[in-house]
Structures are given as structure tokens and as C-alpha cells.
Amino acid sequence: MKIGDNVIYRGRVLVLLGHDPMSVPDRHAQVEDPETGERFDVLYDELEPLPAGAQGFDQGFDQGFDPAA
Numbered sequence: 001m002k003i004g005d006n007v008i009y010r011g012r013v014l015v016l017l018g019h020d021p022m023s024v025p026d027r028h029a030q031v032e033d034p035e036t037g038e039r040f041d042v043l044y045d046e047l048e049p050l051p052a053g054a055q056g057f058d059q060g061f062d063q064g065f066d067p068a069a
Helices: none
Strands: 006-009 012-019 028-032 039-043 047-049
Touching: 006 028
Parallel strands: none
Antiparallel strands: 006 012, 006 047, 012 028, 028 039
């Protein structure tokens, strides 16, 4: 998980703002609720990455890069 990624914490989608280095035992992360703006610290190990494709709207077609264009 990278800073700025959407993550899941206890069923809520939050934005990862920062985290402790890997060398720190019981690492904490700083997250923000994008709906309320609330920021808080959580245990890093309790975060889950948001599954690919769960962000944005799925229109049923790919709007990505077209090398033929």
C-alpha cells in the first residue's frame, strides 16, 4: 500500500496519509475519511488494500491507453 491509496479499515474506505517505518513494532498508519475529513491513527496491520477495480465507476468498457490511437 502506498501513501495516497484508498484502503479498507473495518469496512470503511479511507485514504492512507502516512505510516510508521517497517522497523517499528506495532506500526501505525495515519488515515483520512474522504467523506468527513476526519483523520486518525490505526494499526497498519488492520488495513487492507482496496481491491483493483473497486475505485471509480465501471462503465463496462476500458477507457485506458490505446496504443493504436
